[in-house]
Amino acid sequence: MPQRFTARALTPVLALIATLSTASAAETDITIGMQLEPPHLDPTSAAAGAIDNVVYSNIFEGLTRFMGDGSVVPGLAKSWDISDDGLSYTFHLQGDVRFHDGSAMDAADVKFSLDRARAEDSTNAQKALFTGIADVAVIDPLTVVLTLEAPNGNLLFNLAWGDAVIVASETIETIKSNPVGTGAFRFVKWVQGDRIDLVRNGDYWGTAPALEGATFKFISDPTAAFAAMMAEDIDAFQTFPAPENLPQFDADPRFKLLIGSTEGETILSTNNKMPPFDNKLVRQALAHAIDRQAIIDGAMFGYGTPIGSHFAPHNPAYIDLTGNSVYDPAKAKALLAEAGFADGFTTTLKLPPPSYARRGGEIIAAQLRAVGINAEISNLEWAQWLEQVFRGKDYGLTIVSHTEPMDIGIYARPEYYFQYDNPAFQDLMTRLTATADPDQRRAMLQEAQTVISTDYVNGYLFQLAATSVAKTGVQGMWLNAPTQAIDLTGISWAD
Amino acid sequence: MLRYSLKRLLSLGISLVVASLVIFAVIEVAPGDPARFMLGINAQPDTVAALRAELGLDVPKVQRYLAWVGGMLSGDFGISYTYRVPVGQMIADRMWVSLPLALMALTLSTVIALPVGLYAANRRGGRGDMAVMGLTQLGIAVPNFWFAMILVVIFAINLRWFSAGGFPGWDAGLLVGLKALTLPAVALALPQAAILSRVMRSALIDILSEDFMRTARAKGLTRQQALWRHGLRNALIPVLTIMGLQFSFLLAGAIIIEQVFFLPGLGRLVFQSISQRDLIVVESVVMLLVFAVIVVNFAVDLAYVAVDPRLRTQL
Numbered sequence: 001m002p003q004r005f006t007a008r009a010l011t012p013v014l015a016l017i018a019t020l021s022t023a024s025a026a027e028t029d030i031t032i033g034m035q036l037e038p039p040h041l042d043p044t045s046a047a048a049g050a051i052d053n054v055v056y057s058n059i060f061e062g063l064t065r066f067m068g069d070g071s072v073v074p075g076l077a078k079s080w081d082i083s084d085d086g087l088s089y090t091f092h093l094q095g096d097v098r099f100h101d102g103s104a105m106d107a108a109d110v111k112f113s114l115d116r117a118r119a120e121d122s123t124n125a126q127k128a129l130f131t132g133i134a135d136v137a138v139i140d141p142l143t144v145v146l147t148l149e150a151p152n153g154n155l156l157f158n159l160a161w162g163d164a165v166i167v168a169s170e171t172i173e174t175i176k177s178n179p180v181g182t183g184a185f186r187f188v189k190w191v192q193g194d195r196i197d198l199v200r201n202g203d204y205w206g207t208a209p210a211l212e213g214a215t216f217k218f219i220s221d222p223t224a225a226f227a228a229m230m231a232e233d234i235d236a237f238q239t240f241p242a243p244e245n246l247p248q249f250d251a252d253p254r255f256k257l258l259i260g261s262t263e264g265e266t267i268l269s270t271n272n273k274m275p276p277f278d279n280k281l282v283r284q285a286l287a288h289a290i291d292r293q294a295i296i297d298g299a300m301f302g303y304g305t306p307i308g309s310h311f312a313p314h315n316p317a318y319i320d321l322t323g324n325s326v327y328d329p330a331k332a333k334a335l336l337a338e339a340g341f342a343d344g345f346t347t348t349l350k351l352p353p354p355s356y357a358r359r360g361g362e363i364i365a366a367q368l369r370a371v372g373i374n375a376e377i378s379n380l381e382w383a384q385w386l387e388q389v390f391r392g393k394d395y396g397l398t399i400v401s402h403t404e405p406m407d408i409g410i411y412a413r414p415e416y417y418f419q420y421d422n423p424a425f426q427d428l429m430t431r432l433t434a435t436a437d438p439d440q441r442r443a444m445l446q447e448a449q450t451v452i453s454t455d456y457v458n459g460y461l462f463q464l465a466a467t468s469v470a471k472t473g474v475q476g477m478w479l480n481a482p483t484q485a486i487d488l489t490g491i492s493w494a495d
Numbered sequence: 496m497l498r499y500s501l502k503r504l505l506s507l508g509i510s511l512v513v514a515s516l517v518i519f520a521v522i523e524v525a526p527g528d529p530a531r532f533m534l535g536i537n538a539q540p541d542t543v544a545a546l547r548a549e550l551g552l553d554v555p556k557v558q559r560y561l562a563w564v565g566g567m568l569s570g571d572f573g574i575s576y577t578y579r580v581p582v583g584q585m586i587a588d589r590m591w592v593s594l595p596l597a598l599m600a601l602t603l604s605t606v607i608a609l610p611v612g613l614y615a616a617n618r619r620g621g622r623g624d625m626a627v628m629g630l631t632q633l634g635i636a637v638p639n640f641w642f643a644m645i646l647v648v649i650f651a652i653n654l655r656w657f658s659a660g661g662f663p664g665w666d667a668g669l670l671v672g673l674k675a676l677t678l679p680a681v682a683l684a685l686p687q688a689a690i691l692s693r694v695m696r697s698a699l700i701d702i703l704s705e706d707f708m709r710t711a712r713a714k715g716l717t718r719q720q721a722l723w724r725h726g727l728r729n730a731l732i733p734v735l736t737i738m739g740l741q742f743s744f745l746l747a748g749a750i751i752i753e754q755v756f757f758l759p760g761l762g763r764l765v766f767q768s769i770s771q772r773d774l775i776v777v778e779s780v781v782m783l784l785v786f787a788v789i790v791v792n793f794a795v796d797l798a799y800v801a802v803d804p805r806l807r808t809q810l
Contacts, residue, residue: 039533039577039771045546047535123546125534176579191664192578192588193759193767217661219757220767223644227659228757231651383527383772390536391528404537417536 027493028212030474032486033225033237037193037218040176043162044117047125049403049484052162053238054196054216056485059100060165060181063091063110064156068490070314070405070482072160076105076182077144086151086436093142097205099168100186106141112169114146126163126404132433153436157406162483184209184489194218198488210476210492229255229469236470236477238486243301243355249469260466260479261314264401265307266356268364268459269389271396273419276345283456285335286397287325289371290364296462299359304462309453310408313463314480317445321453325460332371344372347396351377352385356464357399364399364459390417401464405483408445411452420457503796507789514785515567518778519560527772528552529576550576563778572779577771582779585764592662593753593760596676596683597745603684604691605738611688612695617722619700627692634689643682643755650678660756679756683749687741694737698730705729731802739795743788 038050043060057065065075074080077091097105116122118130132155135147148155158164171180179187184206185198195217200209217234219225222242228234229249240246249255268290276282296304305313308321336342351361358379365375375397380388389395402410412429414421425448432444453460466481476490530546531538547553554562566573572582615627651659657678665672702708703726711721750762757763761780768776800806 037767040579046533047538048533121545121549123534123542123549125538125542127539127542128537191662191759192585193592193763194662194664194757217757219660220763221754221757224647224660224755224757227644227647227652228661231647231655231659233651233658233661381527381770383525383529383532383770386531386536387526387528391531402536407537410537 027473028210029214030211030236030488030491030493031215031217031234033217033219033228033234034486035218035220035222035225035239035241037220038196041179041187041190041196042175043165044113044167045123045125045176052484053486054198055179055181055183056162056165056483057183057487057489058185058198058214059179059183059187060162060167061183062159062161062165064160066160066482066485068478068480068482068487070480072157075160076110076166080156082436086153087148089146089148089155090139091144091146093144094205095142097182098203099171099182100180100201101168101171102203103168103170104141105166105168105182107138107144108141109166109168110144111136111138113166114164116167116172117164124163126161129158129161129164151434151436153441154406154433160483161405162485185214188213207489209489211488214488214491216486232471236468236474238468239481240467240469241355243303243467246301246303246467246469254472255469256472256474258466258468258470258477258479259303260481261305261312262401262403262464262466262481263312263405263407263483264403264464265310265312265407266304266360266399266401266461266464267310268461269398269400269418270458271393271417271419272421272457273393274396276339276341277347277396279339280456281335281339282341284325285332285339285341285371286368286373286459287332287456288328288335289332289368289373290325290459290461291327291367292322292461293327294367295360295363298363299356300462300465303465303467305465307460307463309449309460310402310411310458311445311449312405315406315445317442317449319446319449321449322460324453325456329367329371336372341372344374346374346376349375349377349397349399350385350389350395351379351399352382353379354401356401360399360461364397393417393419397459399461403464403484408448408452411448411457418458420452420455422451422455425451499800500797503793507793510789511786514789515564515782516560518781518785519563522774522778522781523556523559525772529772529774532772533577552576563775567779567782573775575768575773575776577768577773578776582776585776586761586780586783589759589761589764591665592676592758593746593749593762595672596680596749596752596758596760597742599673599676599680600683600687600745601738601742603680604688604741607684607688608691608695609734611692612699613722613727615692615696616699616703617719619703624696627696631689631693634686635693637686639682639686640751640755642685643679643752646678646682647755660758662758662760676758679749679752679758682755683745683752687745691734691737691741695730695734698733699726702726702729728802732799735795735798735802739791742791743784746784746787 034050034053036050038054039046039048041051041055043051043055061075063075063077064072067073076094078094079092081090099105114136117124118133132148132150132152133146134149137145139145167175184201184204186201188197188199190196195215197215199213219228225237225241226245229237246257250257270277270283292306306322308324311318349361349365351357361377365377368375389398409429410416411420412426428448435441470477473494475492475494478487530543530550530552534543575582575585611627615624618624647659650657662675663671708721708725711725749760750766753760753762765777765780
């Protein structure tokens with residue numbers, strides 16, 4: 001029986017190949033898929049979340065940092081003292097911290113980084129984080145004093161952002177293509193359009209990470225992302241772009257879903273200066289015409305938490321205000337009639353590319369039609385959206401997820417694209433910034449949530465869910481996204 | 496021949512100037528500001544202005560156009576707004592994926608199409624011909640991205656012979672690189688092969704009824720010999736035309752295939768740059784593609800003359 005003999009002879013060879021291929025997939029590296037590729041790798045001069053995904057807490061660190069649960073903990077500053085008047089913060093830096101090029105990180109680097117971010121010609125996308133800083137003074141190599149113009153209860157939180165990381169003056173010229181930070185991972189190489197490789201920093205000052213290396217792979221097409229996961233080319237995918245595929249991953253024992261919360265308040269932004277939306281009754285009617293759960297189910301396949309104001313449900317100061325805008329089409333019609341629009345009206349609904357907007361927009365348009373409002377949908381690219389809606393304020397309604405953490409302050413900017421101008425709210429925000437006491441802050445934040453909820457500034461839809469997929473053995477990935485980041489330092493493989 | 500070449504060269508130059516004007520105008524007119532795109536919705540107006548100045552976007556359009564064209568003539572494509580690296584270098588990097596992919600697909604489609612066309616023409620009306628006609632009809636009808644997905648499902652997800660996409664880079668080894676380009680090349684090549692074999696077949700069939708073919712048979716050549724020696728060469732003109740068109744298509748039309756296989760090629764670069772309003776990259780890549788198309792057409796025109804000596808005397 002020669003045939004059987006061949007088969008038997010081949011068995012050990014096949015077994016060897018199988019062993020070799022598993023052995024080569026060493027469980028000390030990880031490949032993580034992302035939909036968007038960063039334009040460059042300087043987190044201090046662009047808003048692109050993809051940059052922070054790669055570099056935040058991996059390559060670059062700030063004085064403070066976010067943890068996966070949203071808390072702010074010491075980073076390069078191991079401790080700090082705050083003066084009694086709240087105007088002066090003395091930061092004590094971690095000793096023996098080195099940049100990846102071997103040079104020491106000290107107080108001069110902190111001064112350089114913060115001065116650069118708040119400079120006249122700064123291109124920091126979140127320059128507002130640094131506006132209240134009057135002076136940054138070096139006391140000794142491990143001590144820095146920040147002097148503020150007015151007390152700022154948000155300072156430690158602001159310094160934890162990716163836009164506030166510490167960079168070195170010596171390597172700033174090439175930061176965009178060759179980032180040199182203090183983090184637990186060093187930048188190795190970037191094959192543009194394909195991937196970025198990082199390797200463990202052997203000289204890291206903090207706890208050494210479990211991973212030896214990591215690769216970020218950029219796959220923009222949702223179908224391709226699905227194929228790459230299924231073929232096990234990648235080990236995890238941050239914010240999987242097609243929610244319709246999630247049940248399939250959930251059912252597959254090779255994978256697990258990581259469902260958490262993001263800082264993205266997804267709202268039906270309303271042009272408050274444009275008639276008829278300058279009438280509060282009309283905005284209130286909009287709020288009652290919308291069935292949030294139908295949008296979450298229809299557009300997000302059930303992932304998302306209903307919100308009744310512009311505030312993240314996982315924040316300790318959150319209060320549930322969805323009761324102010326329960327789904328009630330009859331009430332919406334009555335309100336419209338009271339406002340003088342018994343026959344309804346026509347407006348525009350301009351939708352940016354993400355699926356929450358495109359799919360959610362179709363559902364909202366149908367719901368509005370039911371109460372007599374005819375919302376004409378137009379689909380825009382992001383660049384067009386920024387130009388027409390955000391800068392030009394040429395829109396009636398739009399849907400967008402505001403992903404910056406703790407951004408209720410945008411309602412205090414009358415020139416902001418939804419053009420809400422309420423001096424009482426602006427005053428409340430000014431007082432909030434000047435308050436450091438946690439209890440007082442909480443009360444003020446709750447008041448702020450209530451004001452914009454009962455003023456029906458925008459239609460508050462849902463908190464965007466963080467929907468990532470990983471191989472079953474991957475441990476320690478962030479569930480929630482308190483900031484845009486893929487923190488590799490806590491990730492390991494199960495045995 | 497020389498005059499012919501010079502005339503073609505002049506029209507090539509005019510085409511390029513017109514193309515550069517149209518490309519610049521169309522792309523600059525599109526709404527959207529690269530600086531604002533990069534800084535997002537929290538940026539302050541003065542920050543956006545600072546970035547616009549840094550990128551040179553506050554310069555008048557005419558001046559930007561002249562700088563762009565002038566730069567290209569000296570081989571300098573400018574600096575990408577978003578990536579902040581020289582556009583020329585970005586294009587060169589991406590070319591190392593797109594060009595081999597297009598060449599692989601072109602070779603594959605030619606290697607498949609010529610024998611298939613020859614076979615079908617030889618058995619015109621027979622069962623083999625019917626089969627070829629049916630299959631090629633299917634090949635033209637099926638969109639290549641769908642075909643690409645089917646290839647991924649079979650060879651990457653089920654059989655695990657190939658990765659689902661991505662490109663490790665040529666420094667990972669020639670074979671590794673070729674392997675990564677195999678599925679995309681097949682997906683690109685098969686629909687093109689279907690078109691090309693039909694063109695080959697009908698060109699040959701036309702030739703078969705020509706007088707010189709009858710003469711060839713009359714002087715004692717078999718049908719096969721006549722086809723090989725006299726038919727094939729004469730059928731090459733329409734085939735060359737189609738191949739010229741196909742090469743441009745493969746280079747530019749790989750945009751979708753590069754998305755499906757997430758390959759870092761020119762198509763994906765254009766796609767990304769358009770959404771990021773990285774205008775200078777879009778303009779330069781489109782210009783380069785136009786240039787490639789025009790040059791390939793020019794080369795095809797010259798190839799006609801090489802294939803068909805009669806054209807030489809007419810010129």
